[in-house]
Amino acid sequence: xxxxxxxTAPVVRVDGLTKRFGSFTAVDGVSFTLEPDRIYGLxxxxxxxxxxxxxxxxxQQFPTTGGIEVFGESPMENPAVLRRVCFVKESQKYPDDxxxxxxxxxxxxxxxxxxxxxxxxxxxxxxxxxKRPIKKxxxxxxxxxxxxxxxxxxxxLTFFDEPYLGLDAVARQIFYDRLLEDFAExxxxxxxxxxxxxxxxxxxxxVLVIDDGRILIDQDAEDVRSxxxxxxxxxxxxxxxxxxxxxxxxxxxxxLASVTVPALTDAExxxxxxxxxxxxxxxxxxxxxxxxxxxxxxxxQTS
Amino acid sequence: MIDDGKPIFVxxxxxxENDIIDGVIEEESQIPSTxxxxxxYRINPATAGRGVNRLVEDGVVYxxxxxxxxxAQGARERLIAQRREGFREEYLRPLLRxxxxxxxxxxxxxxxxxxxxxxx
Numbered sequence: 001x002x003x004x005x006x007x008t009a010p011v012v013r014v015d016g017l018t019k020r021f022g023s024f025t026a027v028d029g030v031s032f033t034l035e036p037d038r039i040y041g042l043x044x045x046x047x048x049x050x051x052x053x054x055x056x057x058x059x060q061q062f063p064t065t066g067g068i069e070v071f072g073e074s075p076m077e078n079p080a081v082l083r084r085v086c087f088v089k090e091s092q093k094y095p096d097d098x099x100x101x102x103x104x105x106x107x108x109x110x111x112x113x114x115x116x117x118x119x120x121x122x123x124x125x126x127x128x129x130x131k132r133p134i135k136k137x138x139x140x141x142x143x144x145x146x147x148x149x150x151x152x153x154x155x156x157l158t159f160f161d162e163p164y165l166g167l168d169a170v171a172r173q174i175f176y177d178r179l180l181e182d183f184a185e186x187x188x189x190x191x192x193x194x195x196x197x198x199x200x201x202x203x204x205x206x207v208l209v210i211d212d213g214r215i216l217i218d219q220d221a222e223d224v225r226s227x228x229x230x231x232x233x234x235x236x237x238x239x240x241x242x243x244x245x246x247x248x249x250x251x252x253x254x255x256l257a258s259v260t261v262p263a264l265t266d267a268e269x270x271x272x273x274x275x276x277x278x279x280x281x282x283x284x285x286x287x288x289x290x291x292x293x294x295x296x297x298x299x300x301q302t303s
Numbered sequence: 304m305i306d307d308g309k310p311i312f313v314x315x316x317x318x319x320e321n322d323i324i325d326g327v328i329e330e331e332s333q334i335p336s337t338x339x340x341x342x343x344y345r346i347n348p349a350t351a352g353r354g355v356n357r358l359v360e361d362g363v364v365y366x367x368x369x370x371x372x373x374x375a376q377g378a379r380e381r382l383i384a385q386r387r388e389g390f391r392e393e394y395l396r397p398l399l400r401x402x403x404x405x406x407x408x409x410x411x412x413x414x415x416x417x418x419x420x421x422x423x
Contacts, residue, residue, distance in 0.1 A: 184338035184341060185338075202311060202344075202346045202347065203346070221347070225311075273397065276404075
């Protein structure tokens with residue numbers, strides 16, 4: 001029994017989804033789709049609603065209102081859908097008496113596409129202590145276990161929630177490299193949820209930015225990145241150049257000003273250079289911080 | 304590379320163009336696959352695909368069905384001609400601007416270029 005019949009149909013379709021816990025609204029009327037075979041970034045500050053949203057998509061929470069379709073069906077108590085979904089949680093709980101090896105021994109029960117050889121290779125690379133009791137492994141090792149499960153399960157829809165907590169730089173690089181390699185050979189829909197945006201920004205094709213339970217940005221990563229630029233130079237020259245433009249952010253020290261404005265045309269770039277101004281790129285992380293700031297007032301009212 | 308402010312796919316396309324101009328990749332030879340570029344530069348494969356497609360649209364590389372991407376005949380010549388057109392805008396004007404700022408007049412500048420040629 002397969003849930004999806006159309007390979008180009010959205011993998012996830014969410015419509016007017018809201019989740020309240022008492023008087024607190026964790027997810028506030030969001031609508032979006034996830035297309036097949038893309039790497040998405042689910043980005044936002046801590047407490048923005050990322051984890052709740054993923055719990056809703058994986059049927060671990062019931063929505064208050066709104067519709068969720070995963071592979072064209074409701075995920076609620078739907079094993080045909082849930083077998084095709086892997087959710088690597090930030091703090092996954094395991095039975096108390098388990099050792100590390102038990103995680104990998106049980107994984108094939110849950111995932112049809114489990115690749116034991118790939119898992120074995122990743123276990124070696126992350127140097128996971130297979131015989132150690134799961135209660136005694138470090139935060140970084142727990143994260144690495146999650147990464148191995150997430151990659152080797154090759155689930156058509158895979159969520160990683162803050163996957164690299166406690167992972168050192170080498171281990172994070174292994175994760176990114178193996179993710180890209182394996183994604184190339186076995187395309188699938190991957191959602192990376194994180195508040196550390198710069199680290200993963202080059203891996204993402206599309207970003208969903210969530211803040212205070214709402215989707216602020218739902219856009220191609222490259223389009224977001226090229227949507228703004230920072231103009232740096234003498235205060236007077238910068239002020240003259242940005243006059244009449246929307247200012248996303250302003251910074252300065254002494255006579256120097258640094259102002260972020262929406263993207264410039266080639267002619268405008270030349271004008272800036274002729275005026276002795278420098279143009280600096282804005283990272284995805286900076287942009288998201290700035291865009292969340294521009295609507296901060298709105299959030300203050302709801303919190 | 305990958306991170307000087309231009310979109311990533313543009314940077315990838317320019318990197319491949321540089322390799323063609325420098326002769327690192329010869330005409331009619333195969334370039335790495337989109338996935339190989341993605342893995343090497345640690346970028347999303349779709350982004351890498353956009354960079355390669357840009358070169359296809361510009362006629363710099365062409366697709367052989369089921370085999371891969373190859374550098375077009377005459378691509379190097381065309382790229383050099385293109386870069387020459389951009390040379391004034393990208394290199395000459397910033398150079399003159401900086402020289403003017405430092406009080407170096409055009410005569411001094413051309414002398415500097417000549418002595419640099421001898422030592423380089």
